[in-house]
Amino acid sequence: MPEFEDLIKIYQTRVNQALEKYLPPKEDSRLLNAVHYSVLNGGKRLRSILVYLSSELGKTESSIADATACAVEFIHCYSLIHDDLPAMDDDKLRRGKPTCHMKFDEATAILAGDALQPMAYELICSIENLPDATKVLMMNKLTRACSYQGMVEGQMKDIEMKKDMTVIELDLLHEQKTGILIETSLELGGIIGGLDDSELSILKAYGKKIGLAYQIRDDIIDIESPTFESGKPQGSDAMKKKITYPSLVGIEEAKLKSQSLAEEASNILMNLNSKSESLRSLTSYVVTRNY
Amino acid sequence: MPEFEDLIKIYQTRVNQALEKYLPPKEDSRLLNAVHYSVLNGGKRLRSILVYLSSELGKTESSIADATACAVEFIHCYSLIHDDLPAMDDDKLRRGKPTCHMKFDEATAILAGDALQPMAYELICSIENLPDATKVLMMNKLTRACSYQGMVEGQMKDIEMKKDMTVIELDLLHEQKTGILIETSLELGGIIGGLDDSELSILKAYGKKIGLAYQIRDDIIDIESPTFESGKPQGSDAMKKKITYPSLVGIEEAKLKSQSLAEEASNILMNLNSKSESLRSLTSYVVTRNY
Numbered sequence: 001m002p003e004f005e006d007l008i009k010i011y012q013t014r015v016n017q018a019l020e021k022y023l024p025p026k027e028d029s030r031l032l033n034a035v036h037y038s039v040l041n042g043g044k045r046l047r048s049i050l051v052y053l054s055s056e057l058g059k060t061e062s063s064i065a066d067a068t069a070c071a072v073e074f075i076h077c078y079s080l081i082h083d084d085l086p087a088m089d090d091d092k093l094r095r096g097k098p099t100c101h102m103k104f105d106e107a108t109a110i111l112a113g114d115a116l117q118p119m120a121y122e123l124i125c126s127i128e129n130l131p132d133a134t135k136v137l138m139m140n141k142l143t144r145a146c147s148y149q150g151m152v153e154g155q156m157k158d159i160e161m162k163k164d165m166t167v168i169e170l171d172l173l174h175e176q177k178t179g180i181l182i183e184t185s186l187e188l189g190g191i192i193g194g195l196d197d198s199e200l201s202i203l204k205a206y207g208k209k210i211g212l213a214y215q216i217r218d219d220i221i222d223i224e225s226p227t228f229e230s231g232k233p234q235g236s237d238a239m240k241k242k243i244t245y246p247s248l249v250g251i252e253e254a255k256l257k258s259q260s261l262a263e264e265a266s267n268i269l270m271n272l273n274s275k276s277e278s279l280r281s282l283t284s285y286v287v288t289r290n291y
Numbered sequence: 292m293p294e295f296e297d298l299i300k301i302y303q304t305r306v307n308q309a310l311e312k313y314l315p316p317k318e319d320s321r322l323l324n325a326v327h328y329s330v331l332n333g334g335k336r337l338r339s340i341l342v343y344l345s346s347e348l349g350k351t352e353s354s355i356a357d358a359t360a361c362a363v364e365f366i367h368c369y370s371l372i373h374d375d376l377p378a379m380d381d382d383k384l385r386r387g388k389p390t391c392h393m394k395f396d397e398a399t400a401i402l403a404g405d406a407l408q409p410m411a412y413e414l415i416c417s418i419e420n421l422p423d424a425t426k427v428l429m430m431n432k433l434t435r436a437c438s439y440q441g442m443v444e445g446q447m448k449d450i451e452m453k454k455d456m457t458v459i460e461l462d463l464l465h466e467q468k469t470g471i472l473i474e475t476s477l478e479l480g481g482i483i484g485g486l487d488d489s490e491l492s493i494l495k496a497y498g499k500k501i502g503l504a505y506q507i508r509d510d511i512i513d514i515e516s517p518t519f520e521s522g523k524p525q526g527s528d529a530m531k532k533k534i535t536y537p538s539l540v541g542i543e544e545a546k547l548k549s550q551s552l553a554e555e556a557s558n559i560l561m562n563l564n565s566k567s568e569s570l571r572s573l574t575s576y577v578v579t580r581n582y
Contacts, residue, residue, distance in 0.1 A: 024439060029439070029444065029447070030447060030451060031439055031443060031444055031447040032439055035439065082401060082402075082405060085398075085401065087396070087397035087398045087401060088398050088401070105378070106378035107376075107378045107379050107447075107450050108447070110373060110376065110378060110379065110401065111373075111443050111446060111447050111450075113405070114373060114404075114405075114408070114437075114443050115438055115439045115443040115444075117405070117408055117409065117437075118408070118433075118434040118435075118437040118438045119434075119438055119439070121412055121430060121434045122430075122431065122434035122435060122438060125427050125430045125431050125434065126431065131423075132422075132423035132424045132426070132427045133423045135423070135427050135430075136416050136423045136426050136427065139412060139413075139416045139426075139430065140413065140416050140417065142409075143409040143410075143412045143413035143416065144409075144413060146405075146408075146409040147406055147409045147410055147413060148315060148320070148322055148323055148326065148406045148410070152322060152402050152405050152406040153320065153322055153406075155402060156320070156321060156322040156398075156399070156402050159398050159402075160321060
């Protein structure tokens, strides 16, 4: 899909420019230097691309889409900084560069994450030309995704990981840890695009499928992609004895599962009234990417 | 002030009951057990009392005041959990009990703080009978207090603490680390009470004074109050070679400073149209407390 990859690059450039605009100048603040370092590190920007694509199912001002896209990237970035900490996953490399606590130190990394979370909410609450009711709705969705119902509980389950975990339990962990922010990105894009409740539900259902497909693909990449391509040490899940989809059902079954989730996701999109070619292309990208 | 201390106890009971109501059931979640443990630990509840007292300068529903009071306590509690971490202040005792990471572990403590922050915002955004515009205004104030302009930058400065710090630099550190949430608690209470902008500015100016007075009193308590009274190891600031108000200007000068800040704070209150006896009593309490 060379054409779609070009489209992805366009959105990546757009969100990276928006991030540079919305980040406060780092000046001589150690904290803001760590924030800049962690946010502007060449991430895939999947979540912000989801915001853009779903907002384009309807209609919105580009500045509103940019701010929403940056807000979800701030949240995603905060969660990565904290997940990488020594007390958590103890990861030293992220996107091919030292993780925040390796580049700065642990205290700075904890605080950089702590600062990014409210920056995301502040950004949404400060969007111009957006009704307050919309902002409150978006805040409810986003805070819920970030709370004990969502990402934080998912990470807690990941750390506590039981040795006898079942596929169903692993699915729930992934739904909370990564799925919910992917769903929420789609919902937020749909909300600012002015989609109705039934279309938002379709986006959420679609997000549930690609969220899981994305995670399974991540686990496959960890096994198959060399470090220079993925930016993470190859085989690190196995080294940490992490339970993953491939470790539970085997890599071939995992590939089939991610493919079938992608198909289900594509079928869900057919229920949308609006044109959804870009989201359809994204679905394939999610399960074929190598990094 | 025995009468005022009785009033404080009434508010403490009220906010503790509200906290129990607003906290999700802990069930078998390690994360929520850590959240409950850290929130329901018998804190002084200064910030929520400030919400109540300032809201009573105007008029609001008691459930709105309760939710706002709990939101600021959630934020305060998240910041304490993270400040206590080994990578930060490395404190083992908080209010006479093991800190969150000592009772659970570091990962759980980081995540408990990470969960409490969005819970605060979610609570505000879910308040019934409050206009969306008010919620957005409150969110803007609170996220700003929690962001790189406020608490997080204050904690960063505290950790980086320069050896040749001046009183002016120390004041700015305290303003960001503790003052801003105290000011914001007063402002949020004033907002839900329906006060006008000029009264909100007076509350903010008052908060600036008592925030600093409160911090200086904290430093004096660290020197003078035995552990059984303060719930923290006596003399821990000196042991950590922390720069404090007393270490910079001497303990007698520090006491005079906190007294004069309290007087200035009381004078500011005289500009309010509404009756402010309770806030006036609170001002004295802030600089005479021993724990």
